[in-house]
Amino acid sequence: MEEITKPLTGLEKEEEYFINMGPQHPSTHGVLRLVVSLQGEIVKHLDPHLGYIHRGIEKMCEKDTYAQIIHLTDRLDYLSAHMNNEAICLIVEDVLEVEVPERVKYIRTIMAELQRLNSHQLWWACMGMDLGALTTFFYGLRDREHILDIFEETCGGRLLLSYNTPGGVMYDLHPNFQQKVKDFIKYFRKKLPEYDRLLTGNVIFQNRTKGIGILSKEDAINYGITGPSGRGSGFSCDIRKKYPYSAYPYVKFNEILREEGDSLSRYKVRIDEMWESMNIIEQLIDNIPEGPHTAKMKPVLKLPAGEYFQRVETSRGELGVYIISDGAKTPYRVKFRSPNMCNLSVLDHISRGAKIADLVAIGASFDFVIPDIDR
Amino acid sequence: MDNAKLKELVTGIVSEASFEESKQFLTVTVSPAQLHQLLKSLKERPDTSFDFLFCISGVDIQDKLMVVYHLESTAHGHKIVLKTGTENREKPEMESIVDLYKGAELHENEIFDLFGIVFNGHPNLRRMFMPDDWNGYPLRKDYVDEVNIIDLS
Numbered sequence: 058m059e060e061i062t063k064p065l066t067g068l069e070k071e072e073e074y075f076i077n078m079g080p081q082h083p084s085t086h087g088v089l090r091l092v093v094s095l096q097g098e099i100v101k102h103l104d105p106h107l108g109y110i111h112r113g114i115e116k117m118c119e120k121d122t123y124a125q126i127i128h129l130t131d132r133l134d135y136l137s138a139h140m141n142n143e144a145i146c147l148i149v150e151d152v153l154e155v156e157v158p159e160r161v162k163y164i165r166t167i168m169a170e171l172q173r174l175n176s177h178q179l180w181w182a183c184m185g186m187d188l189g190a191l192t193t194f195f196y197g198l199r200d201r202e203h204i205l206d207i208f209e210e211t212c213g214g215r216l217l218l219s220y221n222t223p224g225g226v227m228y229d230l231h232p233n234f235q236q237k238v239k240d241f242i243k244y245f246r247k248k249l250p251e252y253d254r255l256l257t258g259n260v261i262f263q264n265r266t267k268g269i270g271i272l273s274k275e276d277a278i279n280y281g282i283t284g285p286s287g288r289g290s291g292f293s294c295d296i297r298k299k300y301p302y303s304a305y306p307y308v309k310f311n312e313i314l315r316e317e318g319d320s321l322s323r324y325k326v327r328i329d330e331m332w333e334s335m336n337i338i339e340q341l342i343d344n345i346p347e348g349p350h351t352a353k354m355k356p357v358l359k360l361p362a363g364e365y366f367q368r369v370e371t372s373r374g375e376l377g378v379y380i381i382s383d384g385a386k387t388p389y390r391v392k393f394r395s396p397n398m399c400n401l402s403v404l405d406h407i408s409r410g411a412k413i414a415d416l417v418a419i420g421a422s423f424d425f426v427i428p429d430i431d432r
Numbered sequence: 433m434d435n436a437k438l439k440e441l442v443t444g445i446v447s448e449a450s451f452e453e454s455k456q457f458l459t460v461t462v463s464p465a466q467l468h469q470l471l472k473s474l475k476e477r478p479d480t481s482f483d484f485l486f487c488i489s490g491v492d493i494q495d496k497l498m499v500v501y502h503l504e505s506t507a508h509g510h511k512i513v514l515k516t517g518t519e520n521r522e523k524p525e526m527e528s529i530v531d532l533y534k535g536a537e538l539h540e541n542e543i544f545d546l547f548g549i550v551f552n553g554h555p556n557l558r559r560m561f562m563p564d565d566w567n568g569y570p571l572r573k574d575y576v577d578e579v580n581i582i583d584l585s
Binding site: 104105106107108111113115116276278279280281282283292293363364365366368375377379381390392394398399401402403406431 | 484486489500502533556559562570571
């Protein structure tokens with residue numbers, strides 16, 4: 058054996074080694090495997106390995122009717138279930154030139170914003186937890202429960218809603234809906250400042266996120282980073298503003314943009330978006346017009362042959378649905394441009410040179426939902 | 433820039449392009465050999481500057497394996513769809529665009545995995561969703577899964 062003459066400093070051998078982060082790792086929030094190549098604790102390179110929850114949704118869609126596809130879209134990004142449903146409905150309605158009742162547009166927008174709030178609450182809860190602040194998890198899930206109860210009463214489901222149908226929504230609103238939403242907004246307006254007091258201003262939290270994982274605007278565009286993560290780098294990509302759909306043309310809200318591009322800025326964009334979501338809901342909740350909750354649709358929906366594309370803003374960014382139809386009742390090809398997949402592609406670029414602990418903070422600030430990446 | 437001007441410009445860059453206009457997009461179909469050159473000039477010219485590649489899809493239209501690129505310019509707001517296809521199903525090849533759009537890396541991996549199109553110049557082309565030893569390409573229309581036979585029709 059070689060005799061050690063000098064004291065060890067830990068820097069003797071500079072060799073690269075690999076760590077498999079995942080597929081079961083608490084901070085990946087699902088079955089994502091990152092093969093991280095490290096030098097010491099500095100990340101040199103990382104490679105995402107996917108497919109642990111690949112269900113072949115795009116292939117399944119080729120055998121399903123448009124009404125059935127809606128139920129599969131829930132299973133993409135389950136925290137944006139409502140917006141995913143809406144994307145398919147909007148395509149079908151747009152192509153078949155269905156006049157959607159005003160009431161439906163209002164209901165859809167309110168539901169989508171509630172969904173966004175609920176998603177951001179869960180993200181905030183998990184982000185704190187990933188960085189070691191377990192209390193946030195309880196705060197976030199406590200408040201999220203109120204929204205899930207509202208969903209359950211009207212849609213019947215708490216997580217996977219499948220509330221949208223082509224032409225409208227599945228059922229009319231529950232009589233308690235308006236009052237409960239107003240109560241919730243009143244409640245959450247008091248609770249959201251608590252989030253800031255608990256986590257945003259915390260020194261440890263700031264040290265772990267400020268200046269970590271900086272993404273420039275050019276890179277955000279080049280990699281196709283959308284949603285709060287893209288807006289945290291100053292990339293104006295809000296589909297609700299750019300191509301308004303449903304009731305978004307009727308409401309006033311700000312697109313939150315920040316210039317710093319680090320993990321903290323992505324965090325702050327999401328916190329501010331929660332305020333904006335509440336503003337949008339408040340503008341709509343008292344003005345829901347009376348009328349039917351669905352337009353009259355044919356029992357069998359067939360899209361004429363052609364190619365259609367619909368973009369919606371989910372909680373994590375831009376979801377694009379690309380449908381090629383050959384005129385049959387099932388689509389020829391469906392492609393989901395999932396926001397999480399694009400956001401994941403930048404992870405390697407921005408975590409190079411960061412410490413492995415920072416990788417957790419960066420990952421948390423992107424808010425990945427793995428079933429949306431794998432599809 | 434409106435669709436008529438875009439058409440003119442694209443014809444100037446590649447001579448053999450066919451056009452199709454729908455309600456949403458102007459679609460340009462070019463051969464795989466010309467795609468990279470066209471994308472490069474569309475991205476780098478200041479009057480087009482298509483910098484945001486928001487969707488890449490593989491499509492199997494029976495006689496051809498297609499790749500569809502949806503592009504948008506964040507500065508000008510105009511959009512264009514580029515299509516390219518190869519008839520070779522045994523060894524379909526195309527040029528990678530990762531050098532222009534870095535976000536394309538994972539998407540090209542996905543298309544390779546599910547359609548079997550090889551992207552030349554891709555830094556790390558590999559199976560992404562399916563296991564490494566998987567036979568066949570599941571999203572092709574003629575794919576038959578002999579192991580897990582679930583007939584959904």
